[in-house]
Amino acid sequence: MIVKCIVAYDGSMYCGWQVQPGSPSIQETIEKALKKMHKREVSIVGSGRTDTGVHALGQVFHFETELKLTPFHWCAAINRLLPKSIRIQDAQVMPDDFHARFDVVSKRYDYYVTRDADNPFIQNYMGKERRELDLEAMRECASIFVGTHDFTSFTSNKIHAEKSRVRTITRVEAEAYESGVRMIFEGDGFLRYQVRMMAQTLIEAGLHHEDKDSILKMLEAKDKHACHYKAEACGLYLVKVNYEEE
């Protein structure tokens, strides 16, 4: 049986989604909980990775199981074995061909940046920029990213050359949020660091360091070295992963 889970996590104390030597990953922490329940090794497949310090409200993963539980009892049982910083929000049995990564239709990420840089409670939860951001300028530049583009300029320059870096972005918004700005990014998928690089580029637009022309040039360059901006990981949230059946 295939079970699909939606999970929220505070990424502050993890090395990211994927298992890595050193500090614990979200994935291995969840796999450890499932191992206790199943009394055997259980591998989970996430919708994609999140980097060190990145948070999730609605990350999705699947796994195979022989246990029969209701959604409520799946959540309760796994959560009891997980640290409080990782909380299963929902669980449901899926058709046998469901795959949390291959079946993704679109994803939404939000990025939060605040002027309130001396607030000790947001240090791990928002990007910081003390200066005022020009929301109108950010919105104008946000529109450049919408559509189907080759995002080579907005990803890690260590990415494999042979993989496609074309993605379709359907929504980029910037809105006032408390003493800062929330940006919303939605698309069929994102390259490594892409959201953080776009987010910081829009922050620079909000500071009038970049404008529509310069950002359009960056995008059109399709050059690994065209954009040297990357927003801090802690401001980024994987909000929702959408699948066809929904």
Next chain:
Amino acid sequence: MIVKCIVAYDGSMYCGWQVQPGSPSIQETIEKALKKMHKREVSIVGSGRTDTGVHALGQVFHFETELKLTPFHWCAAINRLLPKSIRIQDAQVMPDDFHARFDVVSKRYDYYVTRDADNPFIQNYMGKERRELDLEAMRECASIFVGTHDFTSFTSNKIHAEKSRVRTITRVEAEAYESGVRMIFEGDGFLRYQVRMMAQTLIEAGLHHEDKDSILKMLEAKDKHACHYKAEACGLYLVKVNYEEE
């Protein structure tokens, strides 16, 4: 010269205000930063202690210094040497007889409790109670604490017998806050655990486990064992310390 500082801190990773063997305390972390600035040992005097995991928006401390800095530069200089979880909010030179503990006129503490117990982001920042709280019942019982009372029933039972346990409470409120309740406590001072014990007692009132009569009896008992409730530390915030000059 005496400098008074207002400091906000995320208490999650500290053993509380006071120096203790083992994990770092807020006090020693600040003293370490001041030592670097002064190139000598500097002791700070807080308005009072906060327990492990308790947060502060407006804790106050003072120290003696020979350095001459503007308020802005005091904040910037200390914050540069502090971890991000402790942030100086304000600093000012005071008359030589100012004392952060002896001169306290009143303090305000807020307690947050949420129904949203599966939110990984509030785990260290709010008390949790999944059941709905009856705000009206909480408010009715809150009024019992207001006034000058012997709070022996609402403090650690290890407290020194010879010290007065009479305190004057001027304000106890309960109001809806997101998916939970915020309680506000203001008074001339609070005994160890007093706010957390009163907060949990009001939560029990909100669950109809206690009522005005039973709580009045607890208070009148002046008995160390009369109240066995104590809310989790993480929901408690020292919001403001008031002094006469203000």
